[in-house]
Amino acid sequence: MSFLSKIRCAFTLGQGLLIENRALQATDDPIAFFKAWLKEAEKSGIILPESMSVSSSTTAGRPSSRMVLLKEVDEKGFVFFTNYNSRKAEELEANPFAALLFHWNMLQRQVRIEGRIERISEQESADYFHSRGRGSQIGAWASHQSELLEDRNILVERVKMFEDKFKGKEIPLPEFWGGYRVIPERIEFWQGKADRLHDRFIYQPKDGNWDITRLNP
Ligand SMILES: Cc1cc2nc3c(=O)[nH]c(=O)nc-3n(C[C@H](O)[C@H](O)[C@H](O)COP(=O)(O)O)c2cc1C
Secondary structure (H helix, E strand, O other), rough: OOHHHHHHHHHOOOOOOOOOOOOOOOOOOOOHHHHHHHHHHHOOOOOOOOHHHHEOOOOOOOOEEEEEOOOOOOOOEEEEEEOOOOOOHHHHHOOOEEEEEEEEEEEEEEEEEEEEEEEEOHHHHHHHHHOOOOHHHHHHOOHHHHHHHOHHHHHHHHHHHHHHHOOOOOOOOOOEEEEEEEEEEEEEEEOOHHOOOOOEEEEEEEOEEEEEEOOOO
8 A cells, every 4th residue: 555545544534535446356255355454454554453352242141342363364263362261251151152343444444253252272272372472471371361450569479470480491371371263154344435335245154155245334
């Protein structure tokens, strides 16, 4: 994307007034399509284009959302990592459905993903955990994510405690930490266009293929 296009996009955010009237090309494979959009978001200079909102819901139907980082995407689904004792995990274990949301404002694009959620294998989680920096690995051990923290010093002390405990050793994968995969049952690609006449394409699995429909903006 040229510098001029970026400026144009920034000035017309949400309007699509001046950006080139790029048609959303529907393809058969929404995963390849998603990867192409993510790559374009990276290339356009968006910071953390892989950040996404994850919404979960209690069994009583009360939703909650937070940002996480997408770490893998393939035909099996969309993977992120977190603490299995966190609030999101508690909700996702009780009601294993999630909604993901990406918004790449510079490109006037939004992707919505909905589906069932499952834990990835312990081996996959361990592989990713060990690819992270040592500080992040210690952080995962030290944080009782979503629990009350009376004083930040308690967290700092726990970090020191785990640093001592694992000094000179490989840090094991905490049993309370790992990945979740959202298996898509619906993926929507949204491309902002002039005069609010945006493009929306919905992909839903059907008989081993993807059914593609278009919605009014
Ligand atoms: C850009 C961004 C990326 C984040 N990535 C993650 C992540 O990959 N995993 C995670 O557990 N929390 C991540 N967080 C923190 C979460 O938004 C959230 O605060 C945390 O997971 C606790 O949420 P919960 O109490 O609803 O479970 C991220 C926050 C931001 C702003």
